[in-house]
Amino acid sequence: MIKLYGHEMSGNTHKVRLFLSLLHLEYEYIQLDLMKGEHKQPEFLKINPFGQVPVLIDGETVFQDAQAILVYLARQYGGEDWFPTDAESMSRVVRWLSTTAGEIRQGPENARLYYVFGATSINIERATQKSHFILNLLNDHLSERTWLEFERPTIADIGAFPYVALARDGHIELDQYPHVLRWIEQVKKQPGFLGMPGIEALTSV
Numbered sequence: 001m002i003k004l005y006g007h008e009m010s011g012n013t014h015k016v017r018l019f020l021s022l023l024h025l026e027y028e029y030i031q032l033d034l035m036k037g038e039h040k041q042p043e044f045l046k047i048n049p050f051g052q053v054p055v056l057i058d059g060e061t062v063f064q065d066a067q068a069i070l071v072y073l074a075r076q077y078g079g080e081d082w083f084p085t086d087a088e089s090m091s092r093v094v095r096w097l098s099t100t101a102g103e104i105r106q107g108p109e110n111a112r113l114y115y116v117f118g119a120t121s122i123n124i125e126r127a128t129q130k131s132h133f134i135l136n137l138l139n140d141h142l143s144e145r146t147w148l149e150f151e152r153p154t155i156a157d158i159g160a161f162p163y164v165a166l167a168r169d170g171h172i173e174l175d176q177y178p179h180v181l182r183w184i185e186q187v188k189k190q191p192g193f194l195g196m197p198g199i200e201a202l203t204s205v
């Protein structure tokens with residue numbers, strides 16, 4: 001049985017929950033109380049010395065970091081589609097996983113941390129500027145493509161999705177990025193899509 005430690009407001013946790021849901025995998029979900037610092041307790045630090053969620057355990061093996069977990073799940077359970085293994089395709093997907101942990105974290109993820117969680121150590125001007133930089137880039141990229149790479153969703157899309165879709169939480173308006181908005185709707189249309197607070201699933205009429 002797969003076990004996932006996370007938090008409902010964590011976009012990093014959501015990357016993993018969304019992917020587990022798209023793969024129709026069952027798992028036990030353990031929500032940590034981050035406000036009480038459960039993720040900094042010795043028991044949890046044993047499974048993740050970084051003191052962060054998400055952490056996924058499959059059998060005896062522990063995986064930390066949302067991007068690394070997506071890679072594991074894609075290769076272990078997702079077949080060739082979500083994370084293809086030829087050298088060029090792999091590099092293309094990893095490029096967006098790096099962007100997720102780089103520009104998207106420095107931009108919309110940090111802006112949300114500032115406004116929603118009061119993380120005043122964050123330089124909000126810089127996070128806002130970084131957000132618009134990466135959203136502009138994504139908008140241009142998606143103007144000619146349906147998905148970030150290839151003609152189907154991959155873990156590149158799943159990794160990038162939560163904090164882009166949550167950008168408004170960080171006071172970043174998405175209206176000026178129509179191709180990004182279209183891409184968000186497309187992710188939401190995937191069978192098995194799962195929302196989180198701030199990312200509503202589409203309602204069927």
Ligand SMILES: N[C@@H](CCC(=O)N[C@@H](CS)C(=O)NCC(=O)O)C(=O)O
Binds near residue numbers: 039
């Ligand atoms: N590189 C990690 C970052 C995870 C992360 O920042 N998790 C946040 C919640 S979204 C957390 O646990 N923060 C608590 C802390 O860093 O002390 C990943 O991609 O999973």
